[in-house]
Amino acid sequence: MVKPSKFDKKGVKKGAWSEEEDEKLRAYIQRYGHWNWSLLPKFAGLSRSGKSCRLRWVNYLRPDMKHGNFTKEEDDIIVHLHTMLGNKWSAIAAKLPGRSDNKIKNRWNTHLKKRAHDDHTVLETDHHGTTMQPADHANQKENPEVKLQKKGALILAQVSSDSPSCSTRTELSSCWFSGSDCGVSKNVALQTSDYQLAEDFWTEHFLEDITSSVDSIMSPLNVVDDLIGQSSCKEMMMMNDEYSWSLLDSYDEYNDEFINFWDYIK
DNA sequence: AACAAAGCCAACCGCATTCGA
DNA sequence: GTCGAATGCGGTTGGCTTTGT
Structure with a gap:
């Protein structure tokens, strides 16, 4: 070795x-x-x-260096930060105490790259199992809509926004939770319990919020109104400063990481 | 049991950036 | 402002281990 x-x-x-x-x-x-x-x-x-x-x-x-296996939470953080930052291993390492950039890079190349690719493939595939064509993506960006399906299906919520800047918390939060490219659209792409992306701990808690309050499959037309009726979803969807941070405060376990990341990125 | 292939990861290499004279 | 040294970063290498045949 x-x-x-x-x-x-x-x-x-x-x-x-x-x-x-x-x-x-x-x-x-x-x-x-x-x-x-x-x-x-x-x-x-x-x-x-x-x-x-x-x-x-x-x-x-280094005394603070961890030598054991990566935890699922650490893997999830790496996957998300890599979505946001690309191969900025030192920046990613800064958010993972006890893990060096070299270890994270190895972890990504040997374990997580494939997983991320698989997850992306799932996102590219609609709930009928058919792969979206590029035109489908274009349509989604042009036509704000929210698709929700209860169990075993992809939840794809797309929320329009007037904000032109990628540096707002609104944009950041959307990107963070969706893993989508910053500056393109306000996507919140989520999956529930047994969906592949439920591995993603950044979305897990949000999912719990959403799925616990949405009992049945809903049509795209009434989803937004219905979601806004749920306070937690309203906070997430509106994403103004006060609302988004009060929501995040409820996720004590990860809140510091998020705020650190925000401080880093802003 | 023997060999090959794949997986894994510590360490190296070269380039970019920062710092100080 | 310039230049060389020091430092940091990301890509790559190479060899051990594990898994498959």
């Missing part, structure tokens, strides 16, 4: 780190900090490059 150790022309060691090297690096940084990565290996008694030391510390030795 790890590359065998070897030395380059300058006598700089490469490859796998030994326990002894780890201990030297850990002990030095815990005592003196990493004041200069390029000089650190010399002072710490290591035949490594500063770059290698930094990488080892950041990816593995």
Whole structure:
């Protein structure tokens, strides 16, 4: 799994780190900090490059680094943030304490990319199991509508908005919960209990809110009015500052992450 | 049991950005 | 403003492990 150790022309060691090297690096940084990565290996008694030391510390030795498997919640956060940010691994890592950008990148490439692709494929497919054509997408953007179906089906709520800016909380929140491209439309794409996207914890709580209060399949024509009749949905749909934040406050477990993300993105 | 293929992940590499003289 | 060094980031590599035949 790890590359065998070897030395380059300058006598700089490469490859796998030994326990002894780890201990030297850990002990030095815990005592003196990493004041200069390029000089650190010399002072710490290591035949490594500063770059290698930094990488080892950041990816593995940091005291706050988690070494176990990724949790489902962490996977969900990665998938969502990747939808928003793309391959900005350091930005994603900043929102996942204890996980390095390198670990997250590996996690994405080995586990989550396929899952995200599968989820996207589900979104591209309507509840009859037929794949939407590009024209269908265009129609959806042009014709605000909400489609809800109770169990085992996709809920796709599309809400029109006058806001031209992608930097508003309205837009951000819509993008966040939908995973859609920011700035295109106000989409809230959700799936209920056994839908694939219910894995997505950012939507799970919203779904619970919606599905617990919507008892039967509803036609697109009366869905919006009906949703607005539900206070929580009203808050979510209107998405003005006060409403959206009061709704999010009810999700204590994830609220800090969301606010951190908002602070980051704004 | 032996081999091949796929999965996984630590570490490396090169480029971009930041910082300081 | 310029330049070189340091740092940070994302893509890629390579070798061990696991799974399949």
